[in-house]
Amino acid sequence: MRVLEEGKDYRSSATNDYQADIVEHYDECYWEYRTAWLNSHNLAIHYGYWDESTHSHSDSLLNMNRALANKVAINAGDHILDAGCGLGGSSIWLAENFDVTVTGITLSPSQVEHATRSAEKRGVADRVTFKTADYCQTPFENESFDIVWGLESVCYALHKKLFTDEAFRVLKKGGRLVSADGYALKEQFTEEEWLRVVTCLDGWAVPNLATPEGFKQYLQESGFSHVDYSDITANTMPSAKRMYYTALLTWPMQRLLVLLRLKTKAQDRNFYT
Template identity: 40%
Template sequence: MAKSFFPTVQSYYEGTRWDYRWVWGVRNTYALHFGYYDEQATHHRAAVANMNKVMADLVNIQPGERVLDAGCGVGGSSIWLAQHGNCEVVGITPVESQVKDALRNARKKKVHAQTSFILADYRKTPFEDASFDVVWALESVCHAEQKLDFYREAARLLRPGGRLVMADTFRKGRPYAEENEFQLRRWLNCWAIPDLDSAAEHEAHAQKVGLVDFTFRDITPHTMRSILNIKEHGDKWLWAALELNKLGIVSDVQVSNIWGTIHQFNALQQDLWCYGLLSARKPE
């Protein structure tokens, strides 16, 4: 079983940079997230791009709008929004290497004039009130210890009529029986996720900070191929990683990451979590 090793967000993404780049194909897609599979997007590269389209369509992002990519990774969504939505995008991440990668990727895709990337925490950003038309969060809010902190900052940053859009993992309920909570946390601890909130808890956070028109949709079926793909990678590489870890070639963070792919799937099989898409709006 996995070691009792709990990485921080920074150590997790710094430590798994190679894994995401070469195993998950980030060097080509700039996407650390799951894909949205449908009739048009039937393979990984198309599906991860399609997730951006699904999110953008949900909140009707318009050309010229200013978007905060909260937890931007290596810039994939920011680049997509600049290319396909003709938006001005500011990406923030607490991981220093991701800022450097995102800047380089944006230059490579020739959208550096429409995008910027800085080292920042989405719970407390350096931006003025009402600075953005859209706050965008793709598999990032799960890393917040208190999800309400993210919602407070998002509400502050949104202009009247601005929208929040999020795709992430959500627990199916609370509380769970002790053995089910243990199974869920076996996965979360591996991926530097303090806890998951349920859709109902997210709705309560949105209401508390004054956001309205909350919507939530379970899109697990559309992400199942990504879930299975990452689980298959874990099954394939686990034992080799354990042996290489003994030799000091593979780090504890990398081994923990692989265990996470297996524990995530097991928790899904027990119906402990789902992959969801949500939106909310700041009143005019």
């Protein structure tokens, strides 16, 4: 049996700098995400949220923002930290739909440039800013934000407890944290299951996964109260199926591009996740 433990990097492709691996993944896979997943409106590198009101893949990506916003009860005037903002899709959506200011942070300077240009084009640059920063060790003062938003980003923390500690530090009293992410539903795996786990971690440059129970414990130890957890697997399953069938259709081209050395290792790992 293999055991998934907090604070360890289980990727077979890991280097000595896991944060540099994350940046490499997103910078090198930008065009894959741009052509196969997101568009200039949603700028979303995350699963979609499907319910009875969802009619398309693009709708589902924006609907994930709505689902988190409904959970966290946004108020006019809130200052939101988008922790792991990617290309800025959620940050921009929040500024367009609520009377809030947003600060987005990411490890990738390239993503900061993309996100900043998008905010300017969408007319929200006066209320949305982007910075290169580590969400486990931010440059912000204590009690700077009303909300910390983590959409499929917290999984990239090597030590999830460092993230929850930092989120609690930068939140004002009465502040809220909302996150949607992937979790491991158990800590022990057979050898066959472990190979699938490592393939997933390798493909997305994720060092490890927390369990829902473990993450709830980190939140409580950091000082959070009223922790609520919802399993939205059914709502995200159409996105997972879309990835699978897209990979089946494009596999021959992917193999050809790899043989011609027109795909990087990071791009190839991403394809097989």
